[in-house]
Each structure stands twice: as structure tokens, then as C-alpha cells.
Amino acid sequence: QLLESGGSLVQPGGSVRLSCAASGFTFSSYAMTWVRQAPGKGLEWVSGITGSGGVTYYADSVKGRFTISRDNSKNTLYLQMNSLRADDTAVYYCGKGNVGYYMDVWGKGTTVIVSS
Amino acid sequence: EIVMTQSPATLSVSPGERATLSCRASQSVSSNLAWYQQNPGQAPRLLIYRASTTATGIPARFRGSGSGTEFTLTISSLQSEDFAVYYCQQYNSWPLTFGGGTKVEIK
Numbered sequence: 001q002l003l004e005s006g007g008s009l010v011q012p013g014g015s016v017r018l019s020c021a022a023s024g025f026t027f028s029s030y031a032m033t034w035v036r037q038a039p040g041k042g043l044e045w046v047s048g049i050t051g052s053g054g055v056t057y058y059a060d061s062v063k064g065r066f067t068i069s070r071d072n073s074k075n076t077l078y079l080q081m082n083s084l085r086a087d088d089t090a091v092y093y094c095g096k097g098n099v100g101y102y103m104d105v106w107g108k109g110t111t112v113i114v115s116s
Numbered sequence: 117e118i119v120m121t122q123s124p125a126t127l128s129v130s131p132g133e134r135a136t137l138s139c140r141a142s143q144s145v146s147s148n149l150a151w152y153q154q155n156p157g158q159a160p161r162l163l164i165y166r167a168s169t170t171a172t173g174i175p176a177r178f179r180g181s182g183s184g185t186e187f188t189l190t191i192s193s194l195q196s197e198d199f200a201v202y203y204c205q206q207y208n209s210w211p212l213t214f215g216g217g218t219k220v221e222i223k
Contacts, residue, residue, distance in 0.1 A: 033212070035160075043152075043160065043203050045212040059211050060117075093159055101207040102150035104171060106159040 001025065002094050007110030014084050014114070020077040020094030020107055028052070028072040031097035034079050036090035037109075046092070047079065048101060062088075084114045118142050118206050122215035128223040129194050137218045139187040139204035148208035151180055151189045154217075155200045163202075164189065194220070 006018040020032070034046040047068040048057040056068050067080040077094055091111050095103030119142040129135045139149070147167040152160040162171045164180035167187060177192045191198055199222050204215040 035214075042217045043154075043205075043214040045205075045214065048210075048212065057210050057212075098165070100148055100166075101212055102148075102162065102165045102205065103152075103160070104162045104165070106161070108159050 001105050002096065002107035004092065004094050004107045004110035007092065007112045009113045009115065010084055011116050012085060012114055015080070015082045016084065016112060018079040018081065018092055018094075018110055018112070020079075022075045022077065022096070025096065025105075027070075027075040031101060032068075032070060032077045033095045033097050033101065033103060034068060034077075035093045035095055035103070035106075036088075037093070038087070038090045041090075044090075048097060049077070081112070084112075086114050088112060089114045117211055118145060118209060118213050120204055120206055120213050120215035122202075122204055122218050124218060125216070126219045126221060128221050130223045131196060132193050133223075135191040135194055135198075135220055137189040137191075137202055137220070139182075139189070139215050141185045141187075141206055144184045145206040145208035147183050148206060149180075149182070149187050150205045150207065151178075152203045152205065153198075153200050154203065155197075160203065191220070 001024040033048040049068045065083045091109040093109045094107045096105035098104045121140045149167045151164040154160045168180045179190045
């Protein structure tokens with residue numbers, strides 16, 4: 001029901017855009033989030049967006065560098081990642097946010113590696 | 117930022133026994149607490165939300181309890197598929213935060 005794409009190997013300082021295609025639910029009715037997991041580490045919330053797209057939230061670690069957005073006509077969530085650093089290397093998961101922003105559906109993840 | 121602390125980091129349990137996992141919040145999160153299970157190489161799976169409500173399709177052996185700053189996930193009679201890493205997450209305030217995880221391993 002959620003399928004991420006766009007992960008790649010990118011040089012430090014570079015950019016990448018992740019996508020998350022949703023199906024099986026009324027996409028515009030739900031908030032969406034991005035969560036990442038660095039190799040061998042725990043889960044870190046990255047960003048969230050309301051169903052309408054009108055309100056966005058960011059972790060301090062990515063604020064000013066990452067931009068979350070959505071296209072409800074395409075049932076797709078995005079994460080534009082700029083000024084990438086080595087510590088952004090992770091598997092990035094998109095999640096469907098239920099009431100209060102717990103994630104009841106998760107994608108399989110897409111991998112971003114930041115390295116020269 | 118609310119800091120979530122999980123203990124223990126690793127829990128060794130024999131199949132069929134009970135596992136008790138703890139999660140503590142640095143300030144009250146009311147009942148806005150979720151638990152997730154993650155197996156190696158897989159995405160997390162929602163187990164519990166609102167501190168004690170079991171998610172759809174989750175076996176009854178998973179039980180969540182607590183409120184405020186102290187929470188517990190209890191897994192009664194551990195099955196082979198339950199050996200995994202478990203995370204708690206607060207959604208009471210921004211930024212959302214996860215605990216560091218508890219790995220439940222076979223004793």
C-alpha cells in the first residue's frame with residue numbers, strides 16, 4: 001500500500017528526491033510521515049505533513065535542508081533532500097499517519113547513501 | 117523534545133515465556149504512545165497505539181499498558197516470530213520521537 005522509490009548513492013552536498021506511492025486508502029484524508037533508520041541504528045522521525053499538505057513538520061536534524069510535500073491527485077508523498085551529509089545515510093520509510101500521528105502502514109523503505 | 121528511553125536494551129527469553137519491555141518518557145505523553153515490532157531487513161509494524169489498543173491483526177499475546185511517563189509492552193508466551201526489535205514512539209507533541217529499541221532474543 002506504500003511504495004517508496006528514489007533512493008540512490010549521492011555525493012555529500014548533493015540532492016535527491018524520494019517518492020512514496022500510496023494505494024488502498026483515501027490518501028488525502030491522512031497525514032503522512034517519513035522515518036529513517038541509519039545502518040545498525042534505531043528509528044528516527046524525519047518529517048510529517050497533514051492530509052491537505054497545508055502543515056509540515058521537521059526534525060531539527062533536517063530542518064532547512066529537507067522539504068516534505070504531497071500530490072493528492074497522484075496519491076504520492078515526496079521528500080526533497082538537499083545539502084546531504086554522510087549522517088543522512090539511511091533507509092527511508094514512509095508511513096501513513098493515523099489519528100495523532102502513529103504510523104499504521106509502512107512502506108518497505110528506500111536506501112539513501114551519502115558518500116564520495 | 118521528549119526523550120523516550122527503553123529498557124532493557126536486550127532481553128533474552130526462552131520460547132513460551134513472557135517478555136516485559138519498558139518505555140519511559142522524559143515528560144508526560146498522556147496515552148499517546150505506540151509500539152512497533154521490526155524484524156531484520158523489514159519495515160516496522162504497528163502493534164499497539166493509544167498505549168493499550170492492539171492494532172488490527174495483532175495477536176492477543178501482545179498487551180500494552182501505562183500512561184503519562186511509564187509504559188509497558190508485555191508479550192505472553194513468546195513465539196518464534198516474536199524475536200525482533202521493539203520500539204516505542206510518542207505522538208503527544210512535535211517532534212515525534214522513538215525510543216532506542218529493545219531487542220528480544222532467544223535465550
